[in-house]
Amino acid sequence: MAALTIAERILSRRCGREAHAGEFVVAEVDVMMAHDGNRPLVIDTLRELGFAKPRRPAQLFLVLDHAVPPPTAVVANIHDRMRAFAEEHGSNLLEEGEGVCHIALPELGHVRPGDLVVGSDSHTTTLGAVNCLATGMGSSDMALAAAKGEVWFRVPETLRIVLGGAPGPGVDAKDVAQYLIRRLGLHRSNYRSLEFQGPAVAQMSMDGRFTLANAAVELGAKCGIFPGDAVLRSWLEGRIEGRFEFVAPDPGAVYEESFEFDLGGLAPQVARPHSPGDVVDVGEVEGTPVQMVFIGTCSAGRLDDLRAAARVLEGRSLSPGVRMVVAPGSAEVYHSALREGVIETLVTAGACIVPPGCGPCAGIAQGIPADGENVVSSGPRNFRGRMGNPEANIFLASAATAAASAYVGAITDPRRLL
């Protein structure tokens, strides 16, 4: 018996033999997720590949999140077909307004520690915060997974990301995520599994962990996995039923490489247009005029993020000439933010709240910027054209930096306003 990493342990358990990095295995999956944003739809590819129905329909989750409520008849019809499919086969449907798949799925208790999760979306890595192996795939792989209940994988090598030190007030997990991208680049982790460890991880809220696991795919990784600990256990309470077991790496597990980062003294991080990899300290871009701010997404659209924005905007209003769009990541996030008065603060400051879902992140729905505008977004990607207009410039930042920039009308270090 060799000593295994978390990814090797989860894949071994699901393929019925000990699986080591570099090998190809066919593994049973526990959870499958497909949303309304990708073409061809997984449910269509299933038929295209000659399968009549999903093998384990109860493990398949269809999520309406990318374009909600539907902005066009094409999308409305797609939503209808997804509803009909879920109804016919007994699969699960997350309706318009329930939230972004990667936020709502774990909140609703559909993902458990040790699970093998595949989703038709690259940011499926987000779910690794729940101590599971979660990875994104295309429609054909997803359709095959749905039809067979299993999928082939190359067992990934693992990189250990050890985080120490504590960032100061006004600096949060989104800054850490962008800092990791800045330090590791967009390719180093290609095909690898990331294991997050260290004292800063133990201190991190679940919202923060989801934000970091979300960034695994920007780093090129197949998955990003967090340890099972007391923070995760208490978050799971009331969400999942029955017994579950955390998966830890075996002592002596073989890592391809370990990277240690000290987060003490970290400045807010901003990714400049048009690459999530072009990350600098906020000081380097402070003063850049801003016309639009967007807070939301599977990267930084959770309660921690909305709270951070409200802390900055409490008793203040948006700079004239700045629009601010907020998409709470899920119905639960929305509810909590309402109860806490966070939404009230944001609306009073002048923000426009759109329904839980992806919002303007992918340029499909509400909130497309105009030509030449600078946008500060808490989303994960800023490729040219990402928000629907190739003539706009998107800066990626934490919700606090986004809110501070909305108040000043220019990119601003939120620490100045706290």
Next chain:
Amino acid sequence: MIIEGRAHRVGDDVNTDYIIPARHKSRTEDIASLVPVLFEDLDPTLASRIRPGDLVAAGHNFGMGSSRETAPRLLRAAGISAVLAASFARIFFRNAVNVGLPVVECDTSQIADGDVVLVDLEAGSARIPARGVEIKAHPLPPLMLEILRSGGIKGYLEAQGRSVRRPRKGEDRV
């Protein structure tokens, strides 16, 4: 599988949003109708220069970003015969094989725009005959090669009786 085609050079980190922007992808379910906007946000003139049989030569991390299978499907619909890249993002790599788009991981630094490149998928090699350049490619794992030979996962499943064969232990170590 031997593939010959004229190369279009692109750089590092060409993401799937550049291959097909989400604002277009969500507009229609007819992928072939999107051929004119292929690579629009990278180079709006590129799609009009692509002829059936051409190939794409890229730097590192081709296909990074979103999992949209529209990306390799659209490259195929535009007639692209293969993508050669210094490295591929993992989801794109799988998607390409599944839709029958040959992907070749090799040093592409010597391939210039307009070069005619000859690729041998089984041998794992590429050549630029006009200039006598030989490039060694990273061979594809057997399972992926089998899927590509069947023209993609659909053909593979039809030939294999609706299931993916179990990799033999050790066989697919790459």
